[in-house]
Amino acid sequence: MHPQLRGTSAASFAESCALVDKVQFLGTHAAYGKGTIRIENCETHMSWLFTVDGLVFKLKKPVRYPFLDFSTVAAREQNCRAEVHLNARLAPGVYLGVVPLRQHADGRFTLGDLPADHAPDCGLIVDWLVKMRRLPPEQMLDYRMARGTLEPGDVDSVANLLARFYRAADASPVEPAIYAGRFAAEQAINREVLMHPRFESDRAQSEHALDRLDHLLQSYRALLLARARDGRVVDGHGDLRPEHVCLLDPPVIIDCLEFNSELRRVDPFDELVYLGLECDIAGAPWVGPRIVERLSAVTGDRPPATLLSLYAAYRALLRARLCLAHLLEPASRVADQWIPKAQRYVRAAVEAMAQL
Numbered sequence: 001m002h003p004q005l006r007g008t009s010a011a012s013f014a015e016s017c018a019l020v021d022k023v024q025f026l027g028t029h030a031a032y033g034k035g036t037i038r039i040e041n042c043e044t045h046m047s048w049l050f051t052v053d054g055l056v057f058k059l060k061k062p063v064r065y066p067f068l069d070f071s072t073v074a075a076r077e078q079n080c081r082a083e084v085h086l087n088a089r090l091a092p093g094v095y096l097g098v099v100p101l102r103q104h105a106d107g108r109f110t111l112g113d114l115p116a117d118h119a120p121d122c123g124l125i126v127d128w129l130v131k132m133r134r135l136p137p138e139q140m141l142d143y144r145m146a147r148g149t150l151e152p153g154d155v156d157s158v159a160n161l162l163a164r165f166y167r168a169a170d171a172s173p174v175e176p177a178i179y180a181g182r183f184a185a186e187q188a189i190n191r192e193v194l195m196h197p198r199f200e201s202d203r204a205q206s207e208h209a210l211d212r213l214d215h216l217l218q219s220y221r222a223l224l225l226a227r228a229r230d231g232r233v234v235d236g237h238g239d240l241r242p243e244h245v246c247l248l249d250p251p252v253i254i255d256c257l258e259f260n261s262e263l264r265r266v267d268p269f270d271e272l273v274y275l276g277l278e279c280d281i282a283g284a285p286w287v288g289p290r291i292v293e294r295l296s297a298v299t300g301d302r303p304p305a306t307l308l309s310l311y312a313a314y315r316a317l318l319r320a321r322l323c324l325a326h327l328l329e330p331a332s333r334v335a336d337q338w339i340p341k342a343q344r345y346v347r348a349a350v351e352a353m354a355q356l
Contacts, residue, residue: 142282205350
């Protein structure tokens with residue numbers, strides 16, 4: 001018996017293993033074996049990423065939010081496996097599998113499956129990591145936009161990939177009233193965060209944008225109802241941003257939203273407008289319209305410009321909220337960046353609504 005298990009369960013012991021100890025071990029060469037040359041780590045909102053030569057290992061943080069639950073080892077394993085499975089749709093060959101992190105009787109950690117001739121102390125699985133192939137940073141869409149090297153042909157390749165993806169995506173039927181209600185529900189959360197007393201100095205502009213979008217969501221509700229009624233909602237990517245697009249030949253798109261199937265139930269044009277918004281913020285406003293036009297040409301689906309502007313305003317205020325939400329957490333990384341980013345998204349929402 002593992003000596004630390006006396007008087008407790010394996011599950012309880014696994015849950016008690018500290019994140020800081022796991023991160024410390026995964027940042028060392030001992031985790032990956034002989035021949036490892038370089039290890040880099042990066043903390044994100046919900047994960048730790050370890051870049052090890054040509055590979056990336058992702059460790060999910062033991063967190064719980066209203067929209068996700070990574071609080072147990074079992075939940076993290078389930079989400080790791082879902083991440084590998086779902087991302088095979090747009091990034092075949094990039095997600096290589098799921099690997100266990102074990103703690104042994106002597107306190108040491110090991111990463112990966114045990115060899116056939118392993119010692120009797122096989123250790124306890126205390127977490128799971130997603131194993132990925134490392135993509136070239138210089139080929140990511142955000143990198144190329146920042147350096148002015150993005151070409152129309154690159155965007156067309158991404159548009160073609162997404163057109164094939166959406167045409168093959170599983171339909172995700174949703175009651176029209178539920179679909180339209182989702183926008184109002186998210187808008188209520190937007191208001192709660194953007195109107196928080198901590199952000200008093202930006203209250204006037206945010207309140208104007210929130211009030212305007214409330215009005216427009218009601219005025220154009222019929223457009224949202226029609227998208228759901230006509231079967232336009234699919235199981236999509238869920239988080240389509242430039243930093244998730246790699247311009248290989250053919251391109252791949254990573255980091256789909258695996259932890260909440262409801263948030264992946266989207267109108268493809270909502271996702272494309274979101275990607276276009278992010279490209280616009282990054283200084284490439286021509287990308288979004290080009291991709292939207294390509295999908296329309298391939299599918300024959302041409303939603304009205306009014307709906308696209310409504311989606312853009314909604315996504316911009318949602319992004320503003322997510323920026324500021326970082327500052328409401330106990331420990332915020334790179335805190336100085338969030339308020340200016342949120343202000344830029346609020347302005348983008350106002351600009352989108354001016355088109356309505």
